[in-house]
Amino acid sequence: MNNDKHKILEAGLRGKELLLKGVIIPGDRDEHSAMASIVLSTDKELDFVIERDAMGDKLFDHIRKRVEVKGFIRAAKTGIRTIRITDYRVLEVVN
Numbered sequence: 001m002n003n004d005k006h007k008i009l010e011a012g013l014r015g016k017e018l019l020l021k022g023v024i025i026p027g028d029r030d031e032h033s034a035m036a037s038i039v040l041s042t043d044k045e046l047d048f049v050i051e052r053d054a055m056g057d058k059l060f061d062h063i064r065k066r067v068e069v070k071g072f073i074r075a076a077k078t079g080i081r082t083i084r085i086t087d088y089r090v091l092e093v094v095n
Helices: 003-013 054-062
Strands: 018-026 038-042 047-050 065-075 081-093
Touching (some): 018 081, 038 054, 054 065, 054 081
Parallel strands (some): 047 081
Antiparallel strands (some): 018 038, 018 065, 065 081
16 A cells, blocks of 8 residues: 555544545445445545435535545444545536
């Protein structure tokens, strides 16, 4: 893992609020093929599943858009990384 990725994960897992840029992409689908989750794919080649809460759910309207987000990350024992979004702004649409 490169040094930038390591620094981001280390700071985030210590409880520091992070500022990250990336693109919102579709995640898992439910049994009816509806989108059940979305993912922040960052510029540093790290992916975070966006937690489903009032703020995270707003990002469902911004699939394939480049965003800047603030939030707190967590890593599950399964290796899945999540982010709880505290603020965001849309930067541009990605085709």
